[in-house]
Amino acid sequence: MTSPTATAPSPGTTTQHRRVLLAAPRGYCAGVDRAVVAVEKALEHYGAPVYVRKEIVHNKHVVATLSERGAVFVDDTDEVPEGARVVFSAHGVSPAVREAATARRLETIDATCPLVTKVHREAVRFARDDFDILLIGHTGHEEVEGTAGEAPEHIQVVNSPDDVDQVTVRDPDKVIWISQTTLSVDETMETVRRLREKFPTLQDPPSDDICYATQNRQVAVKKLAPEADLVIVVGSANSSNSVRLVEVALEAGARASHRIDRAAEIDSAWLDGVTTVGVTSGASVPEILVQDVLAYLAERGYGDVEEVRTATEDLMFSLPRELRADLEGAESAGRPVRGGRRALGLNPS
Numbered sequence: 001m002t003s004p005t006a007t008a009p010s011p012g013t014t015t016q017h018r019r020v021l022l023a024a025p026r027g028y029c030a031g032v033d034r035a036v037v038a039v040e041k042a043l044e045h046y047g048a049p050v051y052v053r054k055e056i057v058h059n060k061h062v063v064a065t066l067s068e069r070g071a072v073f074v075d076d077t078d079e080v081p082e083g084a085r086v087v088f089s090a091h092g093v094s095p096a097v098r099e100a101a102t103a104r105r106l107e108t109i110d111a112t113c114p115l116v117t118k119v120h121r122e123a124v125r126f127a128r129d130d131f132d133i134l135l136i137g138h139t140g141h142e143e144v145e146g147t148a149g150e151a152p153e154h155i156q157v158v159n160s161p162d163d164v165d166q167v168t169v170r171d172p173d174k175v176i177w178i179s180q181t182t183l184s185v186d187e188t189m190e191t192v193r194r195l196r197e198k199f200p201t202l203q204d205p206p207s208d209d210i211c212y213a214t215q216n217r218q219v220a221v222k223k224l225a226p227e228a229d230l231v232i233v234v235g236s237a238n239s240s241n242s243v244r245l246v247e248v249a250l251e252a253g254a255r256a257s258h259r260i261d262r263a264a265e266i267d268s269a270w271l272d273g274v275t276t277v278g279v280t281s282g283a284s285v286p287e288i289l290v291q292d293v294l295a296y297l298a299e300r301g302y303g304d305v306e307e308v309r310t311a312t313e314d315l316m317f318s319l320p321r322e323l324r325a326d327l328e329g330a331e332s333a334g335r336p337v338r339g340g341r342r343a344l345g346l347n348p349s
């Protein structure tokens with residue numbers, strides 16, 4: 001596709017044919033879509049304020065837009081008034097957080113991504129079988145805190161391949177690894193390789209913990225990176241999968257790569273001498289932010305946009321059970337609930 005807003009080259013840039021390679025898939029995944037829509041529907045159905053523990057998804061624009069509509073983001077449940085309603089974010093929570101919410105008589109809506117819940121279940125099961133569980137992930141990330149909280153006495157976090165030397169276990173023949181859903185596939189496999197050198201009978205999880213969306217976005221950026229002088233990744237600094245996309249782009253051969261929250265953060269100097277710009281976005285990023293980047297680039301002569309598609313995604317998750325029950329109750333009582341994402345300007349396409 002070619003943008004009608006393409007203009008003549010600006011001074012200081014190459015006169016070679018300039019173009020954009022646009023990764024697909026990019027942007028919203030099924031878990032983020034579900035979590036954001038859950039907050040929107042909760043706002044419409046129950047009215048503001050709706051409390052949300054932590055950022056519902058790691059994206060500044062989404063959080064700011066929902067805040068304007070009446071969502072109140074808090075760090076923990078003790079900031080939520082007793083008896084009020086709170087949404088748990090897509091990254092999941094530990095059992096201790098659920099207990100704290102119950103103690104405050106909070107009405108909870110659990111927007112934990114089902115693919116994160118799957119990892120929680122694995123942790124519980126392997127702990128019950130008395131394994132030492134090595135959770136590959138980033139200390140301090142909400143998802144890792146939630147998963148580790150399922151079985152703290154059995155789980156230790158392994159941040160990177162270099163962490164492996166420090167790992168000790170009770171029984172080297174009873175060890176299994178699991179992982180955060182949003183890691184670099186290649187780096188995780190390197191961590192596993194080193195763990196297996198140390199613990200040869202290390203067991204694998206029954207299926208991939210790094211989710212389909214993380215993997216698909218990495219495969220797409222890997223495909224375009226070797227041809228790109230610059231890869232722009234749209235995503236927030238605390239978005240693990242977005243930060244990984246920058247690393248993956250560089251490892252796959254991009255000459256430079258930068259993460260930005262929005263088009264206004266692009267430094268025009270990044271475009272000096274650049275012919276081909278790769279563009280992608282993390283799994284929590286609304287498409288509107290990518291379109292703003294494309295418009296910015298088109299104004300600077302990069303109006304020729306070629307999509308590089310490596311997969312097609314059609315996965316969708318149904319809304320959290322508690323919310324669905326209330327919405328269905330309202331509908332059967334003749335009070336239909338409107339769709340929300342469009343109204344917020346967060347529609348991904």
Ligand code: SF4
Pocket residue numbers: 029030031032090113114115116181182211212213214241283
């Ligand atoms: S990135 Fe993966 S695990 Fe995280 S919300 Fe999206 S689908 Fe779920």
